[in-house]
Amino acid sequence: DGGITQSPKYLFRKEGQNVTLSCEQNLNHDAMYWYRQDPGQGLRLIYYSQIVNDFQKGDIAEGYSVSREKKESFPLTVTSAQKNPTAFYLCASNPRQGAGTEAFFGQGTRLTVV
Amino acid sequence: AQSVTQPDIHITVSEGASLELRCNYSYGATPYLFWYVQSPGQGLQLLLKYFSGDTLVQGIKGFEAEFKRSQSSFNLRKPSVHWSDAAEYFCAVAISGNTPLVFGKGTRLSVIA
Numbered sequence: 001d002g003g004i005t006q007s008p009k010y011l012f013r014k015e016g017q018n019v020t021l022s023c024e025q026n027l028n029h030d031a032m033y034w035y036r037q038d039p040g041q042g043l044r045l046i047y048y049s050q051i052v053n054d055f056q057k058g059d060i061a062e063g064y065s066v067s068r069e070k071k072e073s074f075p076l077t078v079t080s081a082q083k084n085p086t087a088f089y090l091c092a093s094n095p096r097q098g099a100g101t102e103a104f105f106g107q108g109t110r111l112t113v114v
Numbered sequence: 115a116q117s118v119t120q121p122d123i124h125i126t127v128s129e130g131a132s133l134e135l136r137c138n139y140s141y142g143a144t145p146y147l148f149w150y151v152q153s154p155g156q157g158l159q160l161l162l163k164y165f166s167g168d169t170l171v172q173g174i175k176g177f178e179a180e181f182k183r184s185q186s187s188f189n190l191r192k193p194s195v196h197w198s199d200a201a202e203y204f205c206a207v208a209i210s211g212n213t214p215l216v217f218g219k220g221t222r223l224s225v226i227a
Contacts, residue, residue, distance in 0.1 A: 004157075006157075031212070033214055040123070040219060040220075041219060042217045042219035043158075043204065043217040044217075045216075048214050088155075090157060090158070092158075096212055102148055102163050103215050105158040105159075107156055107157045108155070108156065108157050110155070
């Protein structure tokens with residue numbers, strides 16, 4: 001089945017440690033996105049990539065980094081510079097081409113920093 | 115920059131009653147419009163979308179939405195709510211097929227017997 005896989009589903013880390021969240025898709029989509037979700041805040045865009053080896057900052061990129069070395073993969077690193085990293089992280093993708101193409105979402109990773 | 119407003123943070127309806135969730139957007143032209151649903155701890159599932167044509171669009175699970183250009187609105191409706199509809203609902207917009215979605219803050223729907 002085609003889809004987006006995020007792993008792990010739950011992640012615990014100590015404060016000050018970097019952590020990498022995985023996102024893999026087998027939909028052959030060009031564009032991939034990372035969103036952060038906090039209660040009552042909706043989804044806020046962290047980074048996005050429309051093509052391999054290229055990515056752009058979203059609205060809340062500070063303290064995060066990404067790479068896009070393969071079309072299928074778009075890992076997100078939460079660095080120690082991120083002041084409040086505990087949140088639910090959602091990865092999404094879309095074909096990028098064509099009108100009205102919606103984003104498809106993974107099941108999310110809940111990160112808790114203690 | 116475009117923005118999305120969902121005025122209602124939390125709505126409670128009785129099972130079998132009708133439902134309308136409000137969504138207003140701020141953008142000069144007509145954006146692409148979407149409604150997503152999220153169950154607790156899960157990802158988002160697309161309910162329906164609008165980008166041109168008939169302003170009343172049908173989606174999955176019996177939902178529909180109506181685009182009103184004059185009001186910059188894209189409200190979601192369902193004639194008869196089921197207990198399984200309890201979830202969080204997000205309205206989203208994009209200015210083109212190549213740009214990231216911008217989301218509203220969501221409306222949490224509770225369904226009571």
